[in-house]
Amino acid sequence: MTDDIARLLQAYDDQLRRDAEVVGALSFTKDGPLVRGVFGWGGFTTYRSLGGVDDLDELIERTIAHYRDETEVARFEWKTRGHDQPADLGQRLVAQGFQAEELETVMVGPVEHLVQDVELPPGVRIRQAGVAGDFTDDVTRANHLQNAGFGGGDATAVETIDRLERSRGNATMWLAEDGDEVISAGRLEIVPGTDFAGLWGGVTHAARRGQGIYRALTAARAAHAQQAGVKFMQSDCSPMSQPILERSGLTAVTTTTPYIWTRV
Known part of the structure; x- marks a missing residue:
């Protein structure tokens, strides 16, 4: 591991692990x-380090019991x-x-690496949901595309709208449109x-991949973040989006795998 990757990984571990991951939760316990969070779409368990845990299997059992017996997720x-x-x-x-679930690659890098001018196909525009459009309609249409793209998805449009509104501007939805059709979308x-x-x-x-649209959507979100004083961008990437972010200057620092427990 190079010094640059080690520095980025350290910043990721120090700043984005544990409490930072449940900022948008409806509730959480420790x-x-x-940290065990409850969101509109289900539960989420995370940690900074498991060092010092005497009986990890028992901790896993307690976590299952917590969600099974003390929540309705x-x-x-x-x-x-x-x-x-x-x-x-x-x-x-x-x-x-x-x-x-599918292994993803954690990408991290300076925000300025993603801020760039990208030529869009004719007729395509990128904007923040609610800017030059109706917020509820924008998020609903973007959420539909996201859920279709992720094989059904977890969050309903109502849940997504609620989370965005509760974030007090820290979370925003962005969309690329061709006419009235949302052809790309993503949150910041x-x-x-x-x-x-x-x-x-x-x-x-x-049908619209390979035209620079996702790269432009990423650049627009990064520019917004930079204006807000953000220094680093992070993304858990699928194999499809990883090459785009690598070309823009983000670095793979680790991998992440979600493990899912389902109530029976």
């Missing part, structure tokens, strides 16, 4: 190193990172009924008290 995610210890955490989670989430903003939910209609 149990040792864990249908499912919750335990978010793991590739550089964390113990290395067999994923196996322990699977042994207690979790299902692993500035993390209060940190140097970071995250790129989330980025998706482009399959």
Whole structure:
């Protein structure tokens, strides 16, 4: 690992792990190193480090019991990172009924690397939801594209609107349109008290990929973040979006795998 990657990973671990990940939660509780959040779409468990945990399997059991007996969520995610210890955490989670989802790459880099001029196809425009349009309608249409792109998705439009409104401007939805059709969309989430903003939910209609639209959508979100004083951008990337962010100057610092527990 180079010094630059190590520096970016350290900033990611120090500023974006644990409490920062439940800023938008409806509620959260803590149990040792864990933070357990409840969102409109379900539960979310995260941590900064599991070092010092005497009985990890028992902590996993307590977490399942917490969501099963003390919440009404249908499912919750335990978010793991590739550089964390113990290395067999994923196996322990699977042994207690979790299902692993697709591995993603965590990308981090200076915000200015993403701020660039990108030529758009004729007729395509990019804007923030609610700017030169109706906020509810914009978010609803963008949310529909995101859920279709992610195989159904978790959040309803109502839940997404509620989360954006409760963020007090830290979370915003952005969309690319061709006429009245939303062809690309993604959220920007500035993390209060940190140097970071995250790129989330980025998706482009399959028929419009390869035209620079997603890169332009990313640049617009980054420019907004830079104006707000953000220094670093972060994104959990699918194999499709990773090359775009790499070409823009972000660096892979680790991987992340969600493990999902579902109520039966």
